[in-house]
Amino acid sequence: MSRSLQPTMKDVAREAGVALGTVSRVFNGFPVGEEYRERVEAAAEKLNYRVNNYARGLKTNKTFCVGLLMPSLRHPFFASLIDELTASLMRRGYLTNVMITNFDPDAELKCFRLIEQNKVDGIIALTYRPDLVVEADVPVVTIDRQFHPDIPCVSSDNFRGGQMAAEKLLELGCRRLLFLRIGPEIQSEADRRGPGFEEACRRTGTEYELLYVNDEETEAPIYRFLMEHLHDSRFDFDGIFCNTDGLARRVINYLERNGVRVPDDVQIIGYDGIINFATGFYVCSTIVQPLRRMAETAVDLLLSSESSTHESIFRLPVTYVPGGTTKDGPAAVGDSSVYDPFHSDFRGR
Amino acid sequence: MSRSLQPTMKDVAREAGVALGTVSRVFNGFPVGEEYRERVEAAAEKLNYRVNNYARGLKTNKTFCVGLLMPSLRHPFFASLIDELTASLMRRGYLTNVMITNFDPDAELKCFRLIEQNKVDGIIALTYRPDLVVEADVPVVTIDRQFHPDIPCVSSDNFRGGQMAAEKLLELGCRRLLFLRIGPEIQSEADRRGPGFEEACRRTGTEYELLYVNDEETEAPIYRFLMEHLHDSRFDFDGIFCNTDGLARRVINYLERNGVRVPDDVQIIGYDGIINFATGFYVCSTIVQPLRRMAETAVDLLLSSESSTHESIFRLPVTYVPGGTTKDGPAAVGDSSVYDPFHSDFRGR
């Protein structure tokens, strides 16, 4: 009589009138006499038995659980990334321990501690602390940050994305380009967007300017810059590449409120591929990150874990899509693009 | 010599020169001689030891892990809800197994199976399958669906929210009100928004109309209705309550493209409290759900689990906030409200 509510292998063995080992063999796909197998399966079914992965893990050192460390869930980029990662893991029978750190280094440490207690088979992390990731004693894969050559890192091809943005703006007739960048100071793969953009400008002999703001608190310098280059509703640049879609949207708002028309006067491209929750359309013309592939790659690397000799950084190809803030593709209608209500793909909310 | 990389209690005991039980007692806060305690702590520190929660759980029947079953992560409402829930659980030392079902009943079943294997101390679920939730043999708390009187359910006060929307529209001068509802057919707490709205209209003797669309695929009937009530850019109603912010945004887009001005001609209120990812402002005037409190309540109920005699449904108070689509508060600037770039609260992206 196990006092717990959940039936155990022992219960199944007793019910089926076989030995414990036999039950185990059935559930692990080892050869078992046909008649025995049936008795075991019937008993298990009857008792509604499920093998306990953690008890099993005690022996096998596998919990079929991976930890996911992410800075935010409120931002659509991270939310979508987490969505793809949990889905990818689920497909392989893994559960995901999701931990949100809100960009707080102390929280990141706490999460690592917690995760070391509840054993996981690996960790996928987008953190701001190189130390944690390197010291961890389980396999780790990072997103967007290459902390150590031994720790595989997955990201989009940020450099190429920057190039594409510049090339596309040129192709659409822009002559004076501007790159706007806001974000934390930490060294990240995402910082290759600017250099990619610059390379394309140089290569094509295009006039351009770059503005980097290293700040997590305020992007006021950005708007000061915009203001200075604004003369009677005329803007000094006719093409802007912003390092994120979020920044792109805010810049668009600012310009439009100052009489500059997007995309007629200025064309703008963002980065990420954020989609408007209500309409299902991209919030601006953008370089979209291949989230699905990034997730699959990260999970592959984590679980195969023959991670030694391989290259350690994987930059996956991005794509450009028009989103109403450039002169190609759909016409602009603010944040909502060319929303057609009769063919919308909303989701019950 | 444990062949695993991770140190075990045995290793700590050997290193400290004490018995196994002593180490255990130290880590469980039981009285231990000062000198012993110090030796154990030093040894643990030196070996970087962490207690294995799952091995511990084998004895104690607690894993400090709860399962979270949610239909989506791409929608900001669910993302925010999950964010609050994981945060609340984390504060109490619990890890969260997040599972996303994409509104798929089969996936919901699979997730339940998986979660039964990796034992959890409880489940918080927003599902479309009453059966799963009722049969589960761990504590369950549901969000927005009351499937069974024994299973606690947490939601916002939807009825009151509906009343508030109607009352606010009246207060702002509306005379002909309209309620628009889109969503799945399943019986849910969210369906009390309409009745609340209706009650307020009746009580105040206001002219009103209700349109319920039970469909998860298309909201075309909504737009057909709008079209029929649209005459030369004049709309038959001057106040609309939509059952979600998403629907509100789409309705606004539709009306504006047909020459109706919001909020000048028609004032619109949504439900949920969705915030624009780029600007940090509400996407429309709305009834906001108390996500933080809902999460805390759900976690409380799940973990205290003295859930028997108590009432089983918890409807938490909502609040109204202006968001530019009504004539109160900030002026409307499309989806972006009165965004002030120099005081923005963006988050690095």
Place this chain on the structure above:
DNA sequence: TTGTAAGCGTTATCAC
């Protein structure tokens, strides 16, 4: 107080 040993649910190694 501290040490010892049984047992949690499972796997894996033995003899049979």
Place this chain on the structure above:
DNA sequence: GTGATAACGCTTACAA
């Protein structure tokens, strides 16, 4: 092929 039985890392009587 099947049934005992020792481990896995930990908690918890019970004995010392």
